[in-house]
Amino acid sequence: MTINLSPSELNKKGSHFDLPIALQVALCDESKIEFDDFFFFGELALDGTIKDTSHIFAIVLSLAKKGELKRVVSSLESAKKLGNIPNIDIYVVNTLNGAIEFVKSKDKDNYLYKKEEIKYHVLTIKDEQYFYNKKYDEDFKDVIGQDMAKYAALICAAGNHNFLMEGSPGCGKSMIAKRLQYILAPMNLEEILEKAKLQALDLKDVDFSPIRAFRNPHHSSTKSSIFGGGSSNAKMGEVALSNHGVLFFDELPHFPSNILEALREPLEDNKILISRVNSKILYETKFIFVSAMNPCPCGNKLSSVKECRCSDFEVQRYKNRLSEPFLDRIDLYVVMNDSFSDNKNIVSSKELHESVIKAFIRQKNRGQKELNGKLNDKDIKKYCVLDSETSDILEKARVNYSLSFRSINKILKVARTIADINENEFITKGDLLKSLNFRKR
Known part of the structure; x- marks a missing residue:
C-alpha cells in the first residue's frame, strides 16, 4: 500500500496525520462511504487512542481563517482548544475504532462537541x-x-x-x-x-x-x-x-x-x-x-x-x-x-x-484599526490634528531639539493618547507639553 502526501516539495513533520492515514487504510474497501467534507486530525497511540498534538490547533485556525475548513474530527483534548474557533463544527472521537464508527454513522450530530463561551468581561x-x-x-x-x-x-x-x-x-x-x-x-x-x-x-x-x-x-x-x-x-x-x-x-x-x-x-x-x-x-x-x-x-x-x-x-x-x-x-x-x-x-x-x-x-x-502607538503616517494626519498655537509649540521643539520626522510622529501619537486619557476630543496644548516631557533628548 502506498500513502501519498502531496505536494511532495513541502516538508511534512508531526504526528497529526496519523488518524487520517490510518482511517483511509481501514476504510479502503468501503467505496460507498463519503467523508470528504470532514478534516481529521490526531496522533495515534499503539492501542488506537487518539491524542492531541501541538500543531493541530494552529493548522485548524489557519484553515478556518481562509474558509477552507468547516468540520473537524479530533480527540476531546483537541476539541477543548478548537472549540474557541468560530464558524466551525467539531466532532469528537477518542479511538481509531470510534473514528471508523463515526464515518459510517448516519447521525453524526451525536459526536458534535458543545462549545463553551469565553467567560470574561465583554x-x-x-x-x-x-x-x-x-x-x-x-x-x-x-x-x-x-x-x-x-x-x-x-x-x-x-x-x-x-x-x-x-x-x-x-x-x-x-x-x-x-x-x-x-x-x-x-x-x-x-x-x-x-x-x-x-x-x-x-x-x-x-x-x-x-x-x-x-x-x-x-x-x-x-x-x-x-x-x-x-x-x-x-x-x-x-x-x-x-x-x-x-x-x-x-x-x-x-x-x-x-x-x-x-x-x-x-x-x-x-x-x-x-x-x-x-x-x-x-x-x-x-x-x-x-x-x-x-x-x-x-x-x-x-x-x-x-x-x-x-x-x-x-x-x-x-x-x-x-x-x-x-x-x-x-x-x-x-x-x-x-x-x-x-x-x-x-x-x-x-x-x-x-x-x-x-x-x-x-x-x-x-474608527481606528490600530491603537495610537501603531498609527501609520496617513492615520497620524487624520487623528492627531493640532490647532495653530499647539502647532507652533511643536515647531519650536523641533528646531530647539533637532527632532527627526520619526520623533515628531512619536510625540504626536503620545499626545493623542494623553488626550484620550484626559477625554479630550482634540490634542490640547497641555497634552502636547506632557508628550514632549516624555521624549528623550
Missing part, C-alpha cells in the same frame, strides 16, 4: 466584541512612589507605546514592567486565538484568557532566540511570540548591539521576515517594547544613598551602547529616582485599567 464597540479580565495577579498599588513612571505606564498601556525606564537598581523598573501585562487594552477574539496559536507552536500550554503575552528574554539570549531562526527551517523567536503583547528587555544596554540594531525593523514595520534554506516566514510583530536600564555601569549615578563609582567616560561609553536610531523608536522615556518618601498617591491596577479601557473605547469609536 465590550461591544461597532459590532465587534472585545474581552478583558479584572484579575490582577500583580498590582500597581505595590509600587511605592514613582508617579511619573506609573503615568507613563498608563500611557504605554492605553496607546501601545514603546517605553524605556532609567533608574538605579531597586527603584521599581521591573515591578512596573511586570504589572503592565494586566492593564493592557482588551483583546478581540482574533488576538486571543493568535496568542493561543503562538503558544501551541511554542509547545506551551494554550491559554485563552484575554491577558496579553509578556516575554522577558535574558540579555544573554542569542540573536536566533530573540528573532527566530534554526539551521534549515525558520522558527519563531521572542519577537514573534510577543505579538499583541509586551516584549520586555531588562538591563537594556547589556544586550548585544547586533540584537538592539536588528530590533529596529520589527519596531518600525511591525513585521519580521525569517529566511532559511527550506522556508521563509513573515511574522507579525505588533508588540509593545518595554525596557529598563541603569544610569551607569555601577547603577548608582541616580542613587540618593550610594555613591557612583563610574568615571564620566565609563558612563558615556555605557550609554553609547544604545544608538540614536534605536532610541528614536522609543515613545516614552522616564528617569526614575530611588526616593520613596512620596507614598500618598497610591494607584491600583484596577484604576489604571479602567482609564486604559476608556481610552481604548475612544480610539475604537473614532
